[in-house]
Amino acid sequence: MKHMSKLVGTAALAMTLPLVAQGAMVRGAMAQEAMAQEIEVTIPYSVIVNSAADGEVRPDDALTLREAIEVVNGTLPVTELSVAERARVTPASSPVINFSLSGDTTIALAAPLPPIMAAGTLVDGTSQPGYGPVSTTDTMVTPVPTPVVALTVANGAEVPRGLAITADEVTVRGLSFYGFSTRHRSTQTTPPADIFISHLAPPIDAGLPDPPGWKTLRPDDESDAPVGVVVEDNWLGMSPSGQMPSEEQMSALGVFVFNGIDTVIQRNRIEFHEGSGIITGARALGMDVTENTMRTNGVAGIPDGIRLDGNIDGTEIYGNLMCGTDGSGVFMFKPEGSARIYNNDIRFNGRRFRRAAVYLMGSGHEVTENVIQHQPGPGVAIASYPRNEGNIIRDNSFSALDGLSVDLGFNDDTGIQDFQRTDGPNPPRNSPMRRRDTANGAVNAPEFDDYVFPMDGGKTVLSGVADPGATVDIYTVVDRTGYYGALNQYVATVAADDTGSFSVELDAPDGTLVSAIATDEMYGTSEPSAITAVGTLGDGPTSSAMPSCAIAQAPPPEPEPEPEQPPEQVILRIPRNIHFALDKSNITPEAAAIMDGIIAVLQEYPFITVELQGHTDPRASDAYNQALGERRALAARNYLLQQGIAAERMRIRSFGETQRVSSGSGRIDYARDRRTEFIFTDTRGLDIIYENLETDLQIEP
Amino acid sequence: MSTLLVYARVPMMAAVAQVTIPNTVSGAFDDPSDDPDDPNRRRRLAPDGNETTILVEGDTEALLRITKTADKSAAEPGDVVIYRLLVENLSSTNVASPVTVVDNLPRGLEYIENSVNTAPTPPNLTSFTVSGRQLNFQFDSLAAESIMQILYAVTLTPDSVRGSGINVATAVAPGFPSAQAEFRLTIRPGILSDCGTIIGRVFVDKNFDGEQQPGEAGVPNAVIYLDDGNRIITDPDGLFSMANVVSGNRVGVIDLSSLPGYTLAPNLYRLENNSQSRLARLEPGGLVRMNFAVTPTYGEGQN
Structure with a gap:
């Protein structure tokens, strides 16, 4: 499917068409020839x-x-x-x-640029004199020089898209894009983006004169999608300074592959977008996304780092970093075709939505050799609906998850959570119907014969059962929670026999926790088994890491003796909450002053992480308050982001009206209820006094 | 149709008989100037009051009673209902002659031609007229301490769902106070229900025309509110339907907070559909669509 050219596609189509339609095809071909001549002119x-x-x-x-x-x-x-x-x-x-x-060298656009319509165009930011050596301060998966030429939006102007590309083989290289968005208005706009790839970019607003016909605009198989567009070495969503732009200068979406074939997106820095860094629309056949550094995306919109929608057959996502995203690292929404996701570093995502690090829908996807860490949800989740099978999830390393390493949706569960993080461990298949209503054909998780296997001369023989003929991968486990733990280190592979039983000899120290997943050729990979222990059953190791999206470029220096115990007893005074006006979620100057105190502490102690919890007063409906609480937490979080606190250190939640601080119903009580609370975690023994400041209390008149 | 009638004689009281019961009033009080604890304190008597009379119900010589029932308590348009009127002359001596029975049918009920039947005979039905929804029965005479029954059938027209289903029958005879009976028939709308059905879908629009084409996936668990407060959630395919919606102008609104990351997609071809709400004119028994197109969004949480 890769590198399929449109001409080949057309030829194949012509061969399969009945004779009646051939006439039309010939005419179509002639028209295409005429167009080709025109282009040559x-x-x-x-x-x-x-x-x-x-x-x-x-x-x-x-x-x-x-x-x-x-x-x-x-x-x-x-x-x-x-x-x-x-x-x-x-x-x-x-x-x-x-x-x-x-x-x-900053090009401030006053109006949208015309789309690039000439095939083979190279827009080369690296030709600018001064485009130079690789920056040493900015960590990237594959370091590229800092762009010199920046495309942004002139003050007060509204430019929805940086570059719209409608032609084949266009390359955009070495530029910085930021600030491409639209203001919300009574009529919504079509999606803005730094780079928008489609056969025809839709007009931004409704009600403009002479919109293209709906069939022309329709990004279906007959549309003339750009082939082989390359977006490389760019910085998307931020200026060459590398700083987070102000709210007015944030881009909405990064690269929007709305309708493109064999698009290549490589070696870009894609950060600070309100929505996804890379998002596909109708067709993204054969897309390659590789070596991109994607951080802090989805902070105020569609929350996932890479969102795959439409026909994504043959898409490959490999060697990227996805960190500090508000939703999943990669999220698929009812795609057609299948994709491969491998060799990525996916950590500290799910800041706003407790989603899986990689959420799959559909069949035949492969998720292999990724490192997936620090996710407030499962590692890889697969929806039970639409029906699917054959998703392979092997050789990944998981740690610090809040959920299973692999979670298969069960029994047609289609609630809100099931489309974000699915439903936890499944029971073994108890009916042939489970094959249809559970993800990956309800392939059974392996089951060990015992909770603890005795050691015998340094060796341990583990035995258990899985689906007959399945391949069982054994992993050591970290971060045990209950009967499950994160599959961390691959150990061995063994095949289950015709009856499903398997047995493997392990050379592991006493107390090692082990879990297994089974992969069936037809149905795909199972959920992990419950853990078993070698020798004695204990809690096993836990992983800990600084909340950081940084990339270790050089081998890290010898781990300096970490001050495990704080050298001197430090007593910190940190404000605990900020307040809001009735039905508002904007940050007042008084609240900002309080948060500046929090920022100072967070900057001094980079290991502290914080959970921001939005609350409301008890008036209005539960659902409305839940959403309002989320907006309040989000507003506070985005203020901290703007002030330079890294996204991976913050998580947000909304409690709506469920947790009031006051019990009365006076105006002051309600004013105290309307707040965002800061819950500090991983304080490492610091003595912290939390202060309930009320200098920003906003009492309704 | 055979009818078993069980009737027990109950002593009846006339409504307007007058019986005099003499009633006089008297009073006494202690002299207030004496010590109240003194057993020998003086008592003063008031003079006797005048005599009063009160009215009580007594037996009567002329009384009719009418009872109305039907063979079913609930019916739908198209059903046939058989009403039965039981007229009793409760007096021991007076003959009611002639007896006129008037029955006012509720709205939408239609008398079925030649369905009236009376028993026993005599009394004879001397005249029967239908004027609009009013039925008039006239009998020659009803002997003392005797009963008669009138049976007739009605059919329910579609109009009946607009009526109350209550009808009142009245029996009148010279020298007798008139008697009334009421019967309520519960009318169900049946297949002629004036409720309609709303169907619709929530999907990711990719050509911004507000219609779902192949490749435009439906969004599960989106919330739609109707103007009557009903909350509807889309299914895994993004579809929803709502039966038994009262007809008229119905408004549905998509709750965008149920779709994090999405907002309403612009509609480049129908400006009306750029609204977060849909106005649908639902005919009785009709079907309307409320489709909502959405697209990925940004700039959330700013108000």
């Missing part, structure tokens, strides 16, 4: 942008990016350029947009 130019200004297209002394795109697209004849501008345009073998900006 457009002479490819190499254009050098030498002005960071943006404005009307007119012959003047400098060439802007807008003019460059129009020249490359062939919509602006070279003859209409001024002499100075014409000097920047030279015929080339393929269209190229280079940059040679002097002075300010």
